[in-house]
Amino acid sequence: MKRFEYFEPKTLEEAATLLAGGAQALAGGTDLLVEMRERLREVGCVANLKKIPDLATLSYGKEGLRIGALVTAREVELWPFVEEFFPSLRQAVHELGSIQVRNRATIVGNICRASPSADTIPPLVADGAQVKTTMRVIPLEDFFTGPGKTVLKPGELVTEILVPPPPAGTKKVYIKHGRRKAMELSTVGVAVTRLPNEVHIALGAVAPTVIRVRAAEKISDPEKAAETAAAECKPISNVRASADYRREMVRVLVKRALQMT
Amino acid sequence: MPVIGKSVRRPDVLGKVTGGARYAGDLALPGMLHAKLKRCDVAHANIKRIDASKALRHPGVKAVLTHEDVPRVLHFGSPHPRSASLACDQYILDRKVRYWGEAVAAVAAESEEIADEALDLIDVEYEELPAALTVEQAVAPGAPMIHERRDNLVVDPVTVKRGDVEKGFAQADLIVEGTFELGRPTPAYMEPNVCLCRWEEDGRLTAWISTQTPFMVRGILAEVLGVPLSKVRVLVDHMGGGFGAKQDLFQTEFLCALLAKQTRRPVRLEFTRKETFLGGRSRHPGTVWLKQGFRKDGTITARQAKVTFNSGAYASHGPGVTAVGTAALTSLYRCDNLLLEGKCVYTNTPIAGAYRGYGVVQTYYALDIQMDEAAERLGIDPCLLKLKNAVREGDIAPSNHPIVGHGLEDCIRRGMQEVNWNAPKPGKYRGWGMGCEMHGSSAYPGIKEQGNATVRLSEDGSAQLFTGTTGLGTGAHTALAQIVAEELGLEFEDVSVVHGDTDVVPWDIGAFASHTTYMGGRAAQMAAEQVKKQLLEVAAEKLEASAADLEIQSGEVRIKGADKKLSVKKVVSPTRGMPSKQFIASATYTPTKSYSFAAHFVEVQVDGETGQIDILQVVPVHELGKIIHPVAAAGQIEGGIQQGIGHTLTEDYVVDLKTGRSLNAGFVDYKMPLSLDMPPIRTIMLETAPDPGGPFGAKGVGEDPIIAIGPAIANAVYAATGVRLRHYPISPEDVLKGLREKR
Amino acid sequence: MKMALTINGEKRELEVEPYRSLLDVLRNDAGLTGTKKGCDVGDCGACTVIMNGKPVNACLVLGVEADASTVTTIEGLGKDGLHPLQEAFIEHGGAQCGFCTPGMLMMAKALLDEIPKPTEEQVRFAIAGNICRCTGYTKIVEAILHASNR
Secondary structure, three states, X not given: OOOOEEEOOOOXXXXXXXXXXXXXXXXXXXXXXXXXXXXXOOOOEEEEHHHOOOOOOEEEEOOEEEEEOOOEHHHHHHOHHHHHHOHHHHHHHHOOOOHHXXXXXXXXXXXXXXXXXXXXXXXXXXXXXXXXEOOOEEXXXXXXXXXXXXXXXXXXXXXXXXXXOOOOOOEEEEEEEOOOOOOOOOOEEEEEEEOOOXXXXXXXXXXXXXXXXXXXXXXXXXXXXXXXXXHHOOOOOEOOEOHHHHHHHHHHHHHHHHHHO | OOOOOOOOOOHHHHHHHHXXXXXXXXXXXXXXXEEEEEEOOOOOEEEEEEEOHHHHHOOOEEEEEOOOOOOOOOEOOOOOOOOOOOOOOEOOOOOEEOOOOOEEEXXXXXXXXXXXXXXXXXXXXXXXXXXXXXXXXXXXXXXXXXXXXXXXXXXXXXXXXXXXXXXXXXXXXXXXXXXXXXXXXXXXXXXXOEEEEEEOOOOOEEEXXXXXXXXXXXXXXXXXXXXXXXXXXXXXXXXXXXXXXXXOOOOHHHHHHHHHHHHOOOEEEEOOHHHHHHOOOXXXXXXXXXXXXXXXXXXXXXXXXXXXXXXXXXXXXXXXXXXXXXXXXXXXXXXXXXXXXXXXXXXXXXXXXXXXXXXXXXXXXXXXXXXXXXXXXXXXXXXXXXXXXXXXXXXXXXXXOEOXXXXXXXXXXXHHHHOOOOOOOOOOOEEEEEEEEEEEEOOOOOOOOOEEEEEEEOOOXXXXXXXOOOOOOOXXXXXXXXXXXXXXXXXXXXXEXXXXXXXXXXXXXXXXXXXXXXXXXXXXXXXXXXXXXXXXXXXXXXHOOOHHHEEEEOOEEEEOOOOOEEEHHHHHOOOOOOOOOOOEEEEEEOOOOEEEEEEEEEEEEEOOOOOOEEEEEEEEEEEOOOOOOXXXXXXXXXXXXXXXXXXXXXXXXXXXXXXXOEOOOOOOOOOOOOOOOOOOEOOEEEOXXXXXXXXXXXXXXXXXXXXXXXXXXXXXXXXXXXXXXXXXXXXXXXHHHHXXXXX | OEEEEEEOOXXXXXXXXXXXXXXXXXXXXXXXOOOOOOOOOOOOOOOEEEEOOEEEEHHHOEHHHXXXXXXXXXXXXXXXXXXXXXXXXXXXXXXXXXXXXXXXXXHHHHHHHHOOOOOHHHHHHHHHHXXXXXXXXXXXXXXXXXXXXX
């Protein structure tokens, strides 16, 4: 890895200025440092956000779940409110990396990295989550523009994620498909949130961003819905799996997820 | 026996659990510089121009070496003693690159970061050449020439003939034929390759290297660098795994030494994880075409095979792996009529080399699966078919020596019993499979090996074993100490092992070919035998008895059946603090070969909709002759199974077939089984066929487990799904495709 | 940059480059080479240390981020004599080449601190981020379970 400059901004404004000037934000470091070491990113300047106050709140109330920018995956994994009201998010986080990684990685960081195969994104999209930044509030579903790309403007920082409280009787499930049981980037991720009057199906790793398959959501028969979902997705072939296999796994896993909820 | 067969506390593990154990990368010398290698991003090219001037001007950079700065000496890469089949095809740095990722320059700088920055400042202009990225491309007419042979073969093909295959096939009631495709697993040892070099004032080179073969590394370093052998010292303390793949030199050792010489400072060069892929050694990918003839009763009448291995860009162990893998097909299941051909082909891909199993993983995968196929078509249970044809006492092994005992049959029978093989098995998409193997301890006859040991008694009655065998982490040195303790009649705690310094220990070929216990142990036993004789002669005088009437137990020499005794300490030094004389002896063991056997029984559950394979349990049955340290032996078996499950289901190091670029040179996408992926393993070890050539009858165990597990899994998948797969790794997609084709 | 932290119960003041990982700081600046570098990108767990009570990959923490923290490394596992986990690894063959062992032991300690009597499933889940290439994990799991029963 090459040398870089390092700053510890004390306020959001300081951080925004540094980011606008080309610095990379450092929260958990579990993506940024990896990309720098693998020479996937040239970074001359790093701004560590962890000295900024009020970014580490994890709370649940009338307005739902609030995950601050510095809240770690492990904190979310272990919090009983998450297990009770957001079990699909909890399942996704439970399978993210390893315990060591989860003790540092942040949910917001996972989202900002915008990998189409990120585990936390499908359940949050299926749950109708919103992203709050220093400038605006955006539905999570509209936050991504492509693999690794978000709508964030230079200097704009995400401060928290908001997830609405589920109505009584909501069922949620996340199924991750990979080649082994841990330390895995999903080949397909399926999140289903079944509300009293509608179903949300979000898919990961089968399109340039995480997608809701709205045509499939309208079909009540799980098998037919799954077939439609498989037709709606746009998987690619890479070293992890072929496009055909991914499409087939969408069909199988959407069916299973709908049957489980 | 008081010491053999007990799982004594391994002395080396204390440092490993406390963090005190030093590995080569833990050593920091004053003034040490850090070295990094610049690697090419093209599969086949001439280096038109390479300019390091900008890098040299980068503050903190102390030296840069390109092919223009290093001796142009051709060497073997794999430093085994010269034998006709090895190919001499590596330069330290060449004017040409032959695979994507080959090193073209080395930088030494004040810090790793500065060295890394300097890599980008080295300008290289390549004249790209057409590349042969597959074996098919390399052997096609008009293929680009990778080395000096137009046919891109590493060495002339090897042929093994026995009896008359034509006659044999004519006698067959059933002929089975198939082509098996074998992927590219890589050892992925946890400790990346590392080398630290320092030149002393008297012109001697001291090198701390994570290597399995310190003496041979010493020899090649001396030869290529033009330094007398006596001026090179190689030190190995703890190693973080090797699995065979740390036998070679990796361009790095020479470059490290040359950078140290030029800068007059110690230089450390450590591979990144990515470089262990790019610059390390993987298993040989390839194909095995296999055809066998069977009589109705299951007897094999003929076997014909064409083995083709992909060597990657350089020869490394290609000739040896091809010869051993091909010759292995003369055995395991008996057959009098054989025609076996093996060849090894250069391609512009990462280098394949020695890796646990050495060609036999590939050929026995094919052989054992085909036996299962034949069993089905003959209407014979696969275990019974394999039992019927299993190699046995008196049969001639690939080494040309007779097999000792009925180890393979014992393994199969015991395993069938353990898993209740004949009972009906429940469940849809669930099934049991079995795979067999045999493997030799020692590389004989390909290499005439030599193990040396020196045993010496100290004035406190304890013993020191000086052994040249390296410690990969298997516990071999503990086993050697147990052997010496048993032979000498001492407590295990009173034997210590000196190893890892080529200046001090006797010459040894190195730790590989599952021969450390077998060869190193026998040499240690022989040396201990001689010291015991010396001891008893002196003790006999003191005890006024004849040496033949004496025995040694727990550090005491006693007259058999009587009370008179004398401690070993008193025999060695009657005057406190000074030995009466040196009790010391050396022994050389030039082994032939012993064969160990295994039968693995595996149960799998397959998800019929996703094709995912879940291994429910593994029951490995191994016959080892004599188990020196049960926990260490079982550890070898369980670890080998992890690697074998990996290469059968998820591990494949792949390159882009257009550019030759490595696609998964890291742990993110090179998938090894982790704790949650490993099944319960019920290890069973037998001692039914001890080999007189091994210490107390002991044979090797290191490579056996990784060979048997693969076909066992493939056969279990067939039992569970009816899908016959003739390749590894087997992906869920392969299973799904197979299930779809069946419908 | 100057930093001060407590390592294995001892207060240390160090001057480190901000771009260096905690792993490199421990190994080079603090002289504690027990923690190993297996991949430097958080995939193998060999560099696991316990920071402020939580197991983390030291390669993914910048040294300066550990300022004012409490860090325990393998060298601090046994206080007076060997920790039961260390004993168990020796007795049960939990270490072969030993390179994954420091990280594995620190992760096991973190597990037992949280769940004193784990099931086998919980043990395997906890060490899912620690790669071992020698043992097949069987004897590691056995050793951890054994230590938890003492």
